[in-house]
Amino acid sequence: MANANVANIEIPNTTAAGIGAVSSKLAEGPSGPKPRAMLSSRNIILYGALTVAALYYLLPLYVMVVTSLKGMPEIRLGNIFAPPMEITFEPWVKAWAEACTGLNCDGLSRGFWNSVRITVPSVIISIAIASVNGYALANWRFKGSELFFAILIVGAFIPYQVMIYPIVIVLREIGVYGTLTGLVIVHSIFGMPILTLLFRNYFVSLPEELFKAARVDGAGFWQIFLQIMLPMSLPIFVVAMILQVTGIWNDFLFGVVFTRPDTYPMTVQLNNIVNSVQGVKEYNVNMAATILTGLVPLIVYFISGRLFVRGIAAGAVKG
Numbered sequence: 001m002a003n004a005n006v007a008n009i010e011i012p013n014t015t016a017a018g019i020g021a022v023s024s025k026l027a028e029g030p031s032g033p034k035p036r037a038m039l040s041s042r043n044i045i046l047y048g049a050l051t052v053a054a055l056y057y058l059l060p061l062y063v064m065v066v067t068s069l070k071g072m073p074e075i076r077l078g079n080i081f082a083p084p085m086e087i088t089f090e091p092w093v094k095a096w097a098e099a100c101t102g103l104n105c106d107g108l109s110r111g112f113w114n115s116v117r118i119t120v121p122s123v124i125i126s127i128a129i130a131s132v133n134g135y136a137l138a139n140w141r142f143k144g145s146e147l148f149f150a151i152l153i154v155g156a157f158i159p160y161q162v163m164i165y166p167i168v169i170v171l172r173e174i175g176v177y178g179t180l181t182g183l184v185i186v187h188s189i190f191g192m193p194i195l196t197l198l199f200r201n202y203f204v205s206l207p208e209e210l211f212k213a214a215r216v217d218g219a220g221f222w223q224i225f226l227q228i229m230l231p232m233s234l235p236i237f238v239v240a241m242i243l244q245v246t247g248i249w250n251d252f253l254f255g256v257v258f259t260r261p262d263t264y265p266m267t268v269q270l271n272n273i274v275n276s277v278q279g280v281k282e283y284n285v286n287m288a289a290t291i292l293t294g295l296v297p298l299i300v301y302f303i304s305g306r307l308f309v310r311g312i313a314a315g316a317v318k319g
Helices: 002-008 013-028 041-068 090-097 109-139 146-154 161-174 180-205 209-217 219-233 234-249 251-260 266-275 285-317
Strands: none
Touching: 013 219, 041 285, 090 180, 090 234, 109 180, 109 219, 109 266, 146 180, 161 251, 180 209, 180 234, 209 219, 219 234, 219 251, 234 285, 251 266, 266 285
């Protein structure tokens, strides 16, 4: 009796249609994009090119590191790619504290602290002024703002080599030529145009409604900048910091022109060590000194590299 009742139950048309559709789909087989093979020609070319590029940039660094850990007798054997048979850190100690950089033989330590005293105030001053400039140009339109921005853009692309002699005269007249203060002024001025462009483009990309709402609430120039714009601007500040630290720390020309031997930055002292024509050419010391000089920009980038990418993507290069 129960079986008869079950047999008499009618399946609704919609259910039957749904079952029919599912059956037809199952009969057709799997759908969607076909999974790609791991060893496809596209992947082989892509990863092959990336591997070649990585080896191209890592091979010189590898040679520098292994050479700096070898003694001179082992280096004279001529195999620059072989790992050190006996690791020694004596070249690093000599490069830091004993190598002759001219009349002084105190290594790179003095130049390191000179570079720190040059880089830190230059980065802070240039970023602080450029951020305010970019904020004003993006949100506070004033008479002549477009002309001022055009002048800054032109200044960003003028070769600084043509301005060295006039700057030497200006620094001499104000009494700071040959001092770290003079070099800080030079780096701060030359970093201003490109940083202003970055900050201006970043602030333009932020929602304009935030600025208008703050103005309606009665907020002023500095209140909006400090309480609204700055908290949202960490990525672009990291971009500016990396650009400035890398450019100022690695600078050689300004360091050798605008300072004296007792205030030479680290890059100038490195040049004096590597290009010394007196005594035996100590390649392990030269390699150790080169790595020590480049450590600061590398550390800064590796620590904040992700924020650097975020800042670029968030509007650092937008118009």
